[in-house]
Every structure is written in structure tokens, then in C-alpha cells.
């Protein structure tokens with residue numbers, strides 16, 4: 001068993017941890033703690049240059065520490081910031097984004113604007129995904145990101161999802177891999193049951209006021225209602241099917257769309273690329289400002305939704321496939337490229353193809369400051385200038401940081 005260490009924490013770092021130094025000078029990362037605290041920790045992972053530790057005791061708490069709302073805090077891997085009030089969460093995220101762009105991105109003074117706060121710090125998620133414990137109870141991944149722990153309460157989903165959760169958690173669901181709920185505009189809910197069998201698990205769906213889809217190895221089967229929900233952003237409806245991505249915080253999706261539009265020039269654009277376009281959230285608002293809009297998206301269900309959501313436009317085309325496959329062979333010279341990749345950021349083949357297209361403006365929507373910083377360095381080396389970064393707090397109570405960056409040639 002590893003010994004205990006007393007550590008003074010000096011800095012919050014990306015990933016939900018606070019950092020201090022061990023007596024041998026190595027950095028140590030401690031979750032659920034705050035900069036300014038003296039803590040007792042036990043090492044869980046040791047490398048030559050750093051270590052990770054479990055928080056055993058807060059010997060000298062920070063005056064900023066508050067009582068977490070959720071009893072699962074420190075066990076559940078979902079939230080890392082419930083011990084800070086919301087204003088402090090915003091400040092911490094802002095400084096982490098700055099630190100990442102400085103240290104990984106190589107920028108001395110990154111042009112970061114103030115973080116746009118979420119209108120709701122709690123109950124903001126329009127979707128929730130449960131994993132199942134070995135006993136078939138609904139749960140979330142624990143802090144180790146592997147084990148699933150049974151969950152009795154969560155304060156992040158919107159209230160109608162909590163009401164439905166209460167109804168379905170009564171009976172165990174041992175044959176399920178995952179269960180997700182997504183709340184649409186007008187209150188309809190899509191319940192998706194994922195299993196490794198083609199036979200749908202026994203769940204009494206008839207009494208539930210929802211659409212139900214079973215997703216198995218052979219594909220998806222609608223058990224009740226529709227195979228999608230309608231989400232609404234800035235008054236515009238979006239069809240979102242069971243397997244498609246959609247932003248989880250609807251008011252913040254609206255704020256991001258408005259921000260992207262505010263970065264556009266007044267005159268109509270020629271060609272615009274929307275890479276990682278999903279069901280067409282940004283494309284739908286860019287299409288009226290563009291002569292020719294091209295979407296690229298790898299998920300078939302999101303492509304189907306995109307086709308429906310942008311059906312009214314005849315200046316829009318869509319490529320289904322990965323950005324790294326499609327971009328290198330695309331012979332276009334866009335005025336604007338919008339990218340919104342998953343956490344891994346831009347694959348090198350996609351980034352190189354983007355540089356070759358030589359677009360005067362690139363808007364990079366990021367959900368991971370570390371890969372944003374890495375890609376920023378590459379984009380700057382390739383001839384872009386980072387003009388401004390606006391962080392958006394899409395995920396209160398968690399360490400996740402969303403941002404929109406404007407690059408120009």
C-alpha cells in the first residue's frame with residue numbers, strides 16, 4: 001500500500017484535478033480538491049515526472065469550498081466541480097483554457113474572452129445516458145471510468161428526464177448495455193435501449209409517455225412512438241435520431257450559434273465547409289448566408305437527420321464519411337471553414353487538408369482545450385492567426401470546457 005503525503009495544492013488543472021508537489025519535487029494531481037488547500041493524499045499512480053493521488057482528507061480547506069449537492073460526488077465520474085460555487089467554476093475553467101493555450105499551444109497571451117455562463121447551473125442537460133451495474137441498476141461510470149456505480153440521484157438532467165428516470169429505475173434491466181433519454185421540444189422524450197442482443201429487453205414501455213427505440217447488433221427497432229425527437233434552437237426545429245449527436249445544453253447551443261453568426265462578415269459568403277456537421281445545427285443557420293454550403297459528417301443517422309433538417313436549401317450538399325477521408329480529396333477553396341470535432345480534435349490528415357484549402361477564416365468549435373491547444377499550434381504554424389477565443393460553459397459542475405475560436409489567415 002502506498003504511503004500518505006501531505007500536499008499543498010497550487011493550481012487547478014484540466015481533467016478535474018488540482019496540482020501540488022510531492023516532497024521529491026514531482027507534480028501530484030488530486031481530484032475533488034481546490035488550489036490553496038492542504039490535503040492528505042494517497043498515491044494511486046506513480047510515473048517518473050508526476051503522480052496521481054486519491055484525496056484522503058482536506059486538512060486545510062479553501063474558504064471557497066462549498067458543500068456538494070449530490071451524494072454521489074467523488075464516486076461518480078460525471079461531476080468534478082460541485083465543491084465550487086458556479087462563479088468559481090467559470091473562473092477556474094477560464095484559467096485552465098488560458099494555461100492550455102499557453103503551455104500546449106505556445107501562445108504567450110491567448111486572446112480569450114470572458115466565459116459565457118450557462119443560464120442554468122443545474123438541471124441543464126437535455127439528454128442523459130445510463131450504464132448498467134452488474135445487477136441491472138441504472139448507473140454512471142465511476143471516477144475510474146470503468147466501473148459502473150448505481151445512481152439514485154443526479155442534478156444535471158432537465159426535470160422531465162428525472163421524472164421518467166424515477167419510473168424506469170424501479171425494475172432491474174440486466175439485459176441492457178446502456179439506456180439513454182433525450183428530451184425534445186414540447187416535452188417529448190426518446191428512450192433508447194442498447195443491448196448486445198437483437199431481442200429487446202423486457203421493459204414495460206406501454207405506460208411510459210415516450211418514444212422507445214431498441215438498438216441491437218442488427219440495427220434499431222422502434223418499439224413505441226418515433227425514432228427521433230425534435231429539438232429546437234432559435235425557433236428552428238431539428239430532427240435528432242437515436243444515434244445522432246446533439247448539443248446537450250439547448251440554451252447554450254443557441255448562444256453558440258448566435259456567436260458563430262456574429263463572426264461572419266455582413267456580405268454573403270461563397271463556399272462554406274461545415275466539418276463534423278452533425279444533424280446540421282450550424283449549417284442550418286449558415287446556409288442562408290452562403291452561396292454553397294458543404295457538410296461533412298461520419299455518422300449515418302446524423303447524415304439522415306441533416307438531409308431532413310436542411311431539405312429546404314438547394315445550396316447545401318453533404319458528404320458522409322470521416323473528415324480525414326473526405327477533406328484531402330475535396331477540390332474546393334472555401335471562404336469559411338467551420339470545424340466542430342469530437343474531443344480528439346483534428347486528425348492530422350484533416351488538418352493538413354484544411355491548411356491546403358487556404359480559407360481566409362476558420363471557426364474552431366472545441367470541447368477539449370488540450371486538443372484545441374495542440375491544433376492551434378499546428379494551425380498557427382500553417383499560417384493562421386488566432387484572433388479570439390470565446391469559452392461557453394455548456395457543462396456546469398463538470399470540468400469540460402467548450403469554446404469557439406476564430407482563426408484568420
Ligand SMILES: C[S@@+](CC[C@H](N)C(=O)[O-])C[C@H]1O[C@@H](n2cnc3c(N)ncnc32)[C@H](O)[C@@H]1O
Nearest residue numbers: 245276277278281297298299322323340341342
Ligand atoms: C461535437 S459533434 C458536433 C456536431 C454539430 N456541429 C453540432 O453542433 O451539433 C461532432 C460530430 O462529428 C461527427 N464525427 C466524429 N468523428 C468524425 C470524423 N472523423 N469525421 C467526420 N465526422 C465525425 C460525430 O458523429 C458528431 O456528429
